[in-house]
Amino acid sequence: MHHRTVEELMTRDVVRARQDTPFKELARLLEENDITAVPVVDELDRPVGVVSEADLLRKSADQADPAGLAPEPHLESRERARAEGARAEEVMSAPAVCARPGWTVVEAARLMEKRHVKRLPVVDEADRLVGIVSRADLLRVFLRRDEAIREEINRDLLRGTLLLDPRDVTAEVRDGRVTLTGIVEFRTQIRVIEQLCRGVDGVVSVSGSLTFRTDDTRDAPDGRT
Incomplete structure (x- = not known):
């Protein structure tokens, strides 16, 4: 990024x-x-x-x-x-x-x-x-075009940094608001992805309905994600 x-x-x-x-x-x-x-x-x-x-x-x-x-x-x-x-x-x-x-x-x-x-x-x-x-x-x-923000998240962040399959996770951007959809392997990945998206220049907010295949928080002492 x-x-x-x-x-x-x-x-x-x-x-x-x-x-x-x-x-x-x-x-x-x-x-x-x-x-x-x-x-x-x-x-x-x-x-x-x-x-x-x-x-x-x-x-x-x-x-x-x-x-x-x-x-x-x-x-x-x-x-x-x-x-x-x-x-x-x-x-x-x-x-x-x-x-x-x-x-x-x-x-x-x-x-x-x-x-x-x-x-x-x-x-x-x-x-x-x-x-x-x-x-x-x-x-x-915050005047960055939605298209530029979307391309940076999908190409540089999700594919480049996190190496996620484009068939699994995608981001849509409207007025700087990012919506994430798809599925990841581990539950703890969701928080990481959302935090990284918030760090992209021009992003106003991040929301979505990401799901996970494996709940890797069950072994954590406090159950945090």
């Missing part, structure tokens, strides 16, 4: 800012390039942070309400310093959370979820910026 990598999905022509880029220039970069965040790099083009719309809006949120209706914002000292910042290095979220080009979609998605970020600068072996990948980029794997 071929898992799509960050390198295949990332944007290569990355808009970037320097650590001394002024606040208004940051706002202009986001507006003119129709983006929501920009990585901040050092003199060696290594990401040191990211400036997002949320980082810039912190300055507006820190302002007192001219009408006196909204309560005065109460920010921690570090957050207040960022709200009052005038350059990229003062307002950015740091350190930059980065990905590698060879990572799979799963690896990148898990890091985004863990670190609560919406995009990842992509760096090479020298930690230089080579791209950026966003949540929207990762979701592109």
